[in-house]
Amino acid sequence: MEPVVRTERLTKDYGAVLALDALTLDIGPGTTGLVGANGAGKSTFLKILLGLVPATGGRAEVLGHDVATEGAQVRAAVGYLPEHDCLPPDVSASDFVVHLGMMSGLPRVAARERAAEVLRHVGLAEERYRPMGGYSTGMKQKAKLAQALVHDPRLVLLDEPTNGLDPAARDEMLGLVRRIGHDFGIAVIVTSHLLGELERVSDHVVVLDGGTLLRASRTDEFLDATGALLVEVLGDDAQTRMADALAAAGVPVVRRGSLLSVDAADRGPRDVRDVVRDTAAELGLGLVRMQADHRHLEDVFADPSDAAVHDEPGVPRG
Amino acid sequence: MAESTSPRGTDDAGRSVIHDLGYRPYTGPRLGSTAIARSLVLTGFRNAFGLGRSGRSKVLPFLLLGLNLLPALIVAGIMAFVGLDRLPIGYAQYASTTQVLLGVFVASQAPVLFSRDLRHGTIALYLARPLPSAAYAVARWLSLLLATLVFLVLPVVILYAAALLTELDVSDQTREAGVALGLAVLLALSLAGVGGIIASWSTRRGFAVVATIAFLVIANGVVTAVQGIADGEGSTRVAEVAGLFSPYSLYRGLMGAWTDADTLAPPTGAGMVAAYVVVLVGLSAACVGALVARYRREASA
Ligand SMILES: Nc1ncnc2c1ncn2[C@@H]1O[C@H](COP(=O)(O)OP(=O)(O)OP(=O)(O)O)[C@@H](O)[C@H]1O
Ligand SMILES: [Mg+2]
Numbered sequence: 001m002e003p004v005v006r007t008e009r010l011t012k013d014y015g016a017v018l019a020l021d022a023l024t025l026d027i028g029p030g031t032t033g034l035v036g037a038n039g040a041g042k043s044t045f046l047k048i049l050l051g052l053v054p055a056t057g058g059r060a061e062v063l064g065h066d067v068a069t070e071g072a073q074v075r076a077a078v079g080y081l082p083e084h085d086c087l088p089p090d091v092s093a094s095d096f097v098v099h100l101g102m103m104s105g106l107p108r109v110a111a112r113e114r115a116a117e118v119l120r121h122v123g124l125a126e127e128r129y130r131p132m133g134g135y136s137t138g139m140k141q142k143a144k145l146a147q148a149l150v151h152d153p154r155l156v157l158l159d160e161p162t163n164g165l166d167p168a169a170r171d172e173m174l175g176l177v178r179r180i181g182h183d184f185g186i187a188v189i190v191t192s193h194l195l196g197e198l199e200r201v202s203d204h205v206v207v208l209d210g211g212t213l214l215r216a217s218r219t220d221e222f223l224d225a226t227g228a229l230l231v232e233v234l235g236d237d238a239q240t241r242m243a244d245a246l247a248a249a250g251v252p253v254v255r256r257g258s259l260l261s262v263d264a265a266d267r268g269p270r271d272v273r274d275v276v277r278d279t280a281a282e283l284g285l286g287l288v289r290m291q292a293d294h295r296h297l298e299d300v301f302a303d304p305s306d307a308a309v310h311d312e313p314g315v316p317r318g
Numbered sequence: 319m320a321e322s323t324s325p326r327g328t329d330d331a332g333r334s335v336i337h338d339l340g341y342r343p344y345t346g347p348r349l350g351s352t353a354i355a356r357s358l359v360l361t362g363f364r365n366a367f368g369l370g371r372s373g374r375s376k377v378l379p380f381l382l383l384g385l386n387l388l389p390a391l392i393v394a395g396i397m398a399f400v401g402l403d404r405l406p407i408g409y410a411q412y413a414s415t416t417q418v419l420l421g422v423f424v425a426s427q428a429p430v431l432f433s434r435d436l437r438h439g440t441i442a443l444y445l446a447r448p449l450p451s452a453a454y455a456v457a458r459w460l461s462l463l464l465a466t467l468v469f470l471v472l473p474v475v476i477l478y479a480a481a482l483l484t485e486l487d488v489s490d491q492t493r494e495a496g497v498a499l500g501l502a503v504l505l506a507l508s509l510a511g512v513g514g515i516i517a518s519w520s521t522r523r524g525f526a527v528v529a530t531i532a533f534l535v536i537a538n539g540v541v542t543a544v545q546g547i548a549d550g551e552g553s554t555r556v557a558e559v560a561g562l563f564s565p566y567s568l569y570r571g572l573m574g575a576w577t578d579a580d581t582l583a584p585p586t587g588a589g590m591v592a593a594y595v596v597v598l599v600g601l602s603a604a605c606v607g608a609l610v611a612r613y614r615r616e617a618s619a
Binding site: 050052053054071072073075076078080082084085086087088089090091095099100102103104105106107108110114117121131147151152179183184185 | 340341342343344346347348349350351353354357358361370371372375434435438439440442443444445446447448449450617618
């Protein structure tokens with residue numbers, strides 16, 4: 001499949017600040033989560049893809065168009081949800097989305113129909129005739145999403161769409177993001193600083209850190225590659241004794257509720273599974289369970305020293 | 319990843335039946351930049367009069383427009399009933415007489431077109447669309463220009479109609495009205511530029527209104543004072559040069575040069591008249607250039 005986004009040593013410095021550092025990656029169709037801490041360069045990356053912010057080095061292509069020279073073509077085919085407020089308070093969502101549909105080149109009648117349709121899809125029903133100044137944050141984010149979809153783009157860039165939402169609204173927004181990628185057939189790049197929420201909606205995850213690519217891979221590979229084992233033992237004070245014994249044997253262990261998560265990375269002559277089995281036997285504990293630990297991305301991200309995070313820099317080009 | 323869709327999918331479907339009407343891609347026509355820009359200009363023009371906005375925002379522009387037209391309507395009424403042999407006020411002179419209303423209109427409506435998008439961040443949504451930032455800036459300026467022209471041209475049209483109905487000389491009236499329209503365009507060009515640039519600098523509406531009115535009125539006041547003093551001391555040239563320094567005095571000067579209106583120190587000689595035109599046009603060009611630069615900066619911020 002043709003990549004929707006292709007960058008080559010893409011670099012952006014704002015004077016002293018290096019926001020993006022020689023970023024080379026391909027982003028395919030489907031939903032891609034772009035994850036990184038504050039200041040990692042997520043928003044800068046999206047603005048460069050829109051042809052708004054000029055890169056200071058390298059190049060980027062979106063849907064086959066060079067962003068530096070064919071910005072208008074890119075922007076005609078891309079929808080954008082910015083991270084900050086962008087809604088005029090005294091206009092209704094309906095009027096606003098119609099107007100922005102026309103600003104994307106839809107004739108007036110078509111813009112009306114499309115606006116009604118996307119507002120329905122994002123779940124703004126009766127409220128759409130009210131001025132947006134009175135909207136809750138959740139409704140505002142939906143209106144922002146509607147304007148990003150009104151012209152039926154081939155790709156949407158969603159910059160922290162869940163920002164400021166309560167858990168229920170966040171779930172609803174993530175559900176919408178998922179539907180856009182899966183049911184609407186529109187490629188999605190969605191940013192967040194929480195990996196946990198992106199693993200639920202993304203086919204691919206790209207991790208940025210300080211403007212460099214930490215990792216890009218399929219979400220399921222990401223989860224498998226954590227290389228940890230979940231261990232459950234039974235007996236007197238089983239978890240603590242087991243954890244201490246494993247640590248003494250040089251195997252890193254983390255408590256996960258009533259279970260132990262054991263780092264299964266290869267670090268010696270003996271397989272970690274054998275170490276776990278033997279240790280349990282020595283302590284006289286029953287080994288109830290030992291299985292691959294599909295941890296959440298958040299854990300991977302929270303622990304950058306995790307060997308698995310570094311093992312696959314970038315997506316190989318075919 | 320496929321298996322993880324099911325719980326969320328059911329959730330969505332359960333929450334809202336309407337969601338299940340599938341997404342339909344758009345296959346119809348997509349218009350080019352010219353059509354998009356035209357649509358932006360027209361929407362902006364309507365917004366400048368409060369159309370397409372809340373009911374409250376129509377009050378001020380239409381009140382100002384009504385006040386601005388009132389003298390012309392009264393003149394037309396007098397002409398119809400009494401039948402004078404000439405218009406009591408010249409076509410071009412009209413705008414000079416109602417210049418305060420005009421200034422308030424431009425000052426109060428420029429922020430509608432230039433401050434709102436910046437203050438609310440909406441500009442990001444425009445700039446993420448096909449129209450380049452320069453086209454956005456020019457389109458906004460054109461909207462304000464058109465609205466200002468409506469303000470300036472309607473009284474001329476009313477006076478002209480009144481003049482023709484009372485059977486004044488058609489060729490004389492047409493020539494004078496034509497000169498007035500030319501002057502109106504020159505004045506509107508610069509007012510739209512000045513109003514636009516101030517409104518785009520100050521995203522606070524109140525400040526933009528005050529600053530624009532202050533600029534127009536104070537500059538005109540200072541120029542008029544200098545012209546009065548210089549003229550009184552017989553230094554006509556100084557008075558003429560002073561007239562270059564405010565939109566209203568430029569308008570007045572050209573009106574003095576091109577019509578039989580009696581004004582203080584109109585420019586004399588082709589060179590000075592040309593200088594007046596060049597400054598008026600140059601001022602508006604400089605403002606449009608600054609607006610384009612302003613929004614280009616905004617795009618890459
Ligand atoms: N216009 C600018 N001028 C100077 N520095 C900037 C500008 N925009 C961004 N930066 C810097 O570039 C870096 C990347 O910023 P960016 O906004 O892309 O990060 P982000 O990943 O979107 O962060 P956040 O999660 O806070 O939104 C930051 O260090 C930021 O301070
Ligand atoms: Mg950001």
